Amino acid sequence: MGAKERAAAAVESRGLYALLAEFESVNETLRACERVRDAGFRHWDAFTPFPVHGMNDAMGIKQTRLPLLVLGAGLTGMATGFLLQWWMNAHNYPILVSGKPFMGIPGNIPVVFELTILFSAIAAFVGMLAMNNLPMLHHPIFKSERFRQVTTDRFFIAIEASDPKFDEARTADFLREIGGLSVERVEE
Amino acid sequence: MSTKPIERPFDAEDPGYRAPLILGGNTFATVTEKVCGIVEKPKPPRAWYIAFAVSLSLTMVLFAMIAYLFFRGVGVWGLQVPVGWAFDITNFVFWVGIGHAGTLISAILFLFRQKWRTSINRFAEAMTIFAVICAGIFPAIHVGRVWFAWFLFPLPNQNLIWPNFRSPLLWDVFAVSTYMLVSTMFWFMGMIPDLATLRDRATGRIRQVIYGILALGWRGSNRQWHRYEVAYLLLAALATPLVLSVHSVVSFDFAVSQVPGWHTTIFPPYFVAGAIFSGFAMVMTLMIPSRQFFGLKEIITMRHLENMAKIILATGSMVGLAYATEFFIAWYSGNPYEMFTFLNRAMGPYAWAYWIMVSCNVLVPQLFWLKRARTSIPILMIISILVNVGMWFERYVIIVTSLSRDYLPSAWGYFKPTAVDLLTFAGSFGLFFTLFLLFVRFLPMVAMAEVKTVMRQEGPEPWQQKGPGDYRGDIPQLHDAKVIERETK
Numbered sequence: 001m002g003a004k005e006r007a008a009a010a011v012e013s014r015g016l017y018a019l020l021a022e023f024e025s026v027n028e029t030l031r032a033c034e035r036v037r038d039a040g041f042r043h044w045d046a047f048t049p050f051p052v053h054g055m056n057d058a059m060g061i062k063q064t065r066l067p068l069l070v071l072g073a074g075l076t077g078m079a080t081g082f083l084l085q086w087w088m089n090a091h092n093y094p095i096l097v098s099g100k101p102f103m104g105i106p107g108n109i110p111v112v113f114e115l116t117i118l119f120s121a122i123a124a125f126v127g128m129l130a131m132n133n134l135p136m137l138h139h140p141i142f143k144s145e146r147f148r149q150v151t152t153d154r155f156f157i158a159i160e161a162s163d164p165k166f167d168e169a170r171t172a173d174f175l176r177e178i179g180g181l182s183v184e185r186v187e188e
Numbered sequence: 189m190s191t192k193p194i195e196r197p198f199d200a201e202d203p204g205y206r207a208p209l210i211l212g213g214n215t216f217a218t219v220t221e222k223v224c225g226i227v228e229k230p231k232p233p234r235a236w237y238i239a240f241a242v243s244l245s246l247t248m249v250l251f252a253m254i255a256y257l258f259f260r261g262v263g264v265w266g267l268q269v270p271v272g273w274a275f276d277i278t279n280f281v282f283w284v285g286i287g288h289a290g291t292l293i294s295a296i297l298f299l300f301r302q303k304w305r306t307s308i309n310r311f312a313e314a315m316t317i318f319a320v321i322c323a324g325i326f327p328a329i330h331v332g333r334v335w336f337a338w339f340l341f342p343l344p345n346q347n348l349i350w351p352n353f354r355s356p357l358l359w360d361v362f363a364v365s366t367y368m369l370v371s372t373m374f375w376f377m378g379m380i381p382d383l384a385t386l387r388d389r390a391t392g393r394i395r396q397v398i399y400g401i402l403a404l405g406w407r408g409s410n411r412q413w414h415r416y417e418v419a420y421l422l423l424a425a426l427a428t429p430l431v432l433s434v435h436s437v438v439s440f441d442f443a444v445s446q447v448p449g450w451h452t453t454i455f456p457p458y459f460v461a462g463a464i465f466s467g468f469a470m471v472m473t474l475m476i477p478s479r480q481f482f483g484l485k486e487i488i489t490m491r492h493l494e495n496m497a498k499i500i501l502a503t504g505s506m507v508g509l510a511y512a513t514e515f516f517i518a519w520y521s522g523n524p525y526e527m528f529t530f531l532n533r534a535m536g537p538y539a540w541a542y543w544i545m546v547s548c549n550v551l552v553p554q555l556f557w558l559k560r561a562r563t564s565i566p567i568l569m570i571i572s573i574l575v576n577v578g579m580w581f582e583r584y585v586i587i588v589t590s591l592s593r594d595y596l597p598s599a600w601g602y603f604k605p606t607a608v609d610l611l612t613f614a615g616s617f618g619l620f621f622t623l624f625l626l627f628v629r630f631l632p633m634v635a636m637a638e639v640k641t642v643m644r645q646e647g648p649e650p651w652q653q654k655g656p657g658d659y660r661g662d663i664p665q666l667h668d669a670k671v672i673e674r675e676t677k
Contacts, residue, residue, distance in 0.1 A: 047407060047410070048408055051416070052413075066422070115362070127419070128377070152388070
């Protein structure tokens with residue numbers, strides 16, 4: 001496709017967000033995803049009512065960096081626990097209680113441990129939401145009536161118009177070819 | 189996509205065959221229908237209204253008692269020297285203990301790939317949060333001068349002195365509040381996909397907006413699921429040591445002190461086993477009527493109840509072993525105070541409480557060795573209630589008997605609860621049940637998205653034929669290309 005044609009196609013599909021195809025089962029969706037992946041699309045996604053194992057490979061999704069974030073947060077929590085206790089009980093206002101050391105490993109570990117867990121858990125939860133761009137209460141895909149079934153028992157693949165390989169007519173044919181039951185235009 | 193109705197009764201389980209987790213030929217759509225239907229019905233069953241009226245009244249009693257306590261001071265409780273901790277801390281430990289089952293089911297059983305947990309985890313997690321709320325009230329109100337309760341937080345007091353971090357009571361503040369926050373996040377995160385289901389099914393504008401906001405715009409896209417599952421696994425891995433630490437820290441409140449009967453190293457594991465024991469019993473007490481009234485018998489099956497009965501049996505026996513070990517160590521230590529404390533528990537003025545504890549916690553659950561007992565609804569219900577009675581008495585026995593007679597006979601005493609003690613305790617049940625009833629009415633009580641992953645699925649390839657009781661594919665990335673390749677060969 002030449003640059004001119006591409007520009008013409010872009011005008012035609014202006015205002016189009018994505019093409020949405022419906023699938024009936026997990027396995028059909030998995031097969032279809034492999035085809036979409038192999039066709040070289042990049043701006044696309046599969047939608048399922050529950051996590052489907054094997055889908056990451058079928059879609060070619062890389063492992064998320066979330067665990068690294070959680071590790072960092074956990075270490076921060078640990079450092080906070082140590083510094084907080086040391087600063088308050090041993091530095092800013094040291095008080096001797098029953099001859100216990102101002103700062104010692106055994107007596108100060110519980111709080112360090114709890115803060116490590118707390119920071120990591122918050123990072124896992126908030127990090128997951130942030131990486132998923134949630135909360136996002138409005139999204140073009142919610143305009144599709146059919147799409148409401150995705151949280152019950154239906155499976156969808158959406159290829160976005162922003163994908164460099166996207167061409168409305170051809171992509172629609174492609175989606176039908178890989179088994180999409182209905183192909184629907186989703187407007188911006 | 190449908191589940192084939194190839195079912196045998198759950199008790200047809202034999203090696204090499206496992207009963208399906210979801211019975212009755214349910215499909216993805218019917219699971220959604222059944223679980224959402226409860227929330228979407230214009231009116232709940234009549235039993236719900238009756239239960240709600242009773243528990244709301246009890247909650248009012250709780251608030252009235254707390255107001256009276258604040259107005260008059262802790263003297264309205266039966267606390268006297270030498271027993272300075274009685275119902276308040278007993279109730280605290282009792283409720284925190286109950287709050288352990290939820291995280292055990294949602295985190296530990298998740299790491300152990302126990303797929304049967306999916307039908308009950310949401311329910312148990314909700315119960316955990318409500319139990320921890322009830323637990324949190326007691327230490328906060330028992331401090332006497334409640335307007336100084338902020339001394340618990342890492343803030344400088346009026347003399348610019350910081351709290352003492354070397355005290356188990358402060359560890360408790362950190363452990364319980366971390367537990368509360370982490371279990372709430374875990375619970376809410378697990379609920380996001382199901383809230384999205386409710387949003388998508390909502391017909392009225394109000395429901396659409398409320399569930400829409402709660403669902404945070406969840407779309408169920410695989411890029412979202414991928415991070416969601418990793419976060420879920422991480423939270424499970426973090427919650428597992430956390431849940432073990434919380435009751436260990438609670439036990440340090442006692443174990444770190446010098447009181448005979450408290451000062452023992454067995455306390456952390458003993459408390460954790462007891463917590464799981466009582467928590468499972470409470471899950472069962474709530475679950476049996478709920479599955480009955482809301483028609484969830486095909487999702488929460490007899491097999492789920494039987495598994496819980498087995499855990500109750502196991503943890504009950506651990507608790508029994510701990511009781512025996514305490515006696516042995518008291519004798520073996522050669523410490524006269526220690527020996528006296530334990531003889532005093534079993535034969536002293538609180539012997540009645542001690543023997544209620546032993547019979548409810550150690551003897552009664554032994555019935556669960558019999559399959560007939562594990563699969564009989566009335567027996568399950570009765571035993572689960574008795575276990576909770578026994579576990580409350582366990583904490584009462586530990587706390588009150590040890591304080592009432594320690595070193596000096598001239599300083600001995602006998603604790604008698606007042607009406608305020610009893611009503612506050614009853615009121616905490618009111619709060620617990622009120623929150624629980626609101627939960628079953630307005631939020632999805634079964635983790636639908638998770639249940640769907642353990643349902644039978646069909647496909648052309650051998651690895652896609654997930655038969656009943658096929659436990660593969662529980663963790664993200666388990667079913668990677670290599671595994672698939674190996675299995676298809």
